Amino acid sequence: MQRYFIPTEQFGQHSVVLAGDDAYHIQRVMRAEPGTKLICSNGIDREAVVAITHMTKQTVEAEIVEELPMEAEPSVHVWIAQSLPKADKMELVIQKGTEIGAARFIPFTSERTVVQYDHKKEIKRLERWRKIAKEAAEQAHRNRIPELSSPSSWKELLRLGSQVDLALLCYEKQHTLSFRALLEQALAGEKGGEPYTILIAIGPEGGFTPAEAAEAEQAGYRPVSLGRRILRTETAAMVALSAIMYAAGEMGGGN
Incomplete structure (x- = not known):
């Protein structure tokens, strides 16, 4: 239907x-x-x-x-913060992220972001992104359309980390902190009542700089690796989101 x-x-x-x-x-x-x-x-x-x-x-x-009851939304709220990628990759992140279950998308710019964001085109671009999110939510039989924020600066993104229960930074040079163990620990102590909220920050095509990784950690972000393989920026967002959904028991596993 x-x-x-x-x-x-x-x-x-x-x-x-x-x-x-x-x-x-x-x-x-x-x-x-x-x-x-x-x-x-x-x-x-x-x-x-x-x-x-x-x-x-x-x-x-x-x-x-x-x-009808509204029972299709995930028990965990995931915010995908995506450094603006080239071409139409952001559209792919929004479409597939919506299907998987993201609650919010936060585009942002960082040091290695190649895209030169044009504020004059912001309204038109946001309208298109929101239309993509709406259509993907309808296709996936979501109860809600994910929120789509206006593009943020790096400093603004760092401040957003204090608004969630767990802020993560995907950093390919981080191989000591287990993403799986961190998720299991966080979700095991999930607060009652309000949904647990996780922000996952994904870098641009060139990744985050060491200085950005250090700044993020100082701001409360936990740097995590998605494995020993280097993923495309749009792939990293989907892998991280899927891993969180699985750990939360939203894909037939986890809790």
């Missing part, structure tokens, strides 16, 4: 209204008709099976058939 995220104001007590790209997709791509059932979520606290009742060129109206 096709899933769509819609704004809270379009989610009524007994019916929903889909508009814009969603309405276009339902009518032109899905070729839906009155009676077709969909899943709609406001990405916050409501999700339901709905049946289409009426369509115009701009909107699709549907009645709520069944309220």
Whole structure:
């Protein structure tokens, strides 16, 4: 059943209204008709099976058939801080990271970041990234769309480390601290009530500099290695996220 995220104001007590790209997709791509059932979520606290009742060129109206529980989100919140990579690699990180279960994406710039970020294009780029996250969350049947922050500076990223339960820095020269052991220790003492939050920082194509690694450690980040093999920056993000999800018991293993 096709899933769509819609704004809270379009989610009524007994019916929903889909508009814009969603309405276009339902009518032109899905070729839906009155009676077709969909899943709609406001990405916050409501999700339901709905049946289409009426369509115009701009909107699709549907009645709520069944309220659904929101149980698809991971028990651990993972923030992926990704130093801006070249080409469209950030789009890949957002798409696949959303499918795996990331809660937030934080693009940032560091010393070896090759991409020259253009603030004039920030709004357009963020709109595209958020659209990719929305579509990936719908495809993966997520209950929520991951948050996507505006690009941060290196100093801003260091300060974010104090806002989470565990801040990690992927550093290829770190071979003494076990990523697995660190995750097991952290998640074993997971706090009750609020989800445990982990920030994992991934460097650019050239990796972090020794000076950055030292700065991050001073700021409370724990440097970790993802193994003896050198991974591409977009691969490192997915490997780290998958490892955390496995350790948290989100992939049939772990706790």
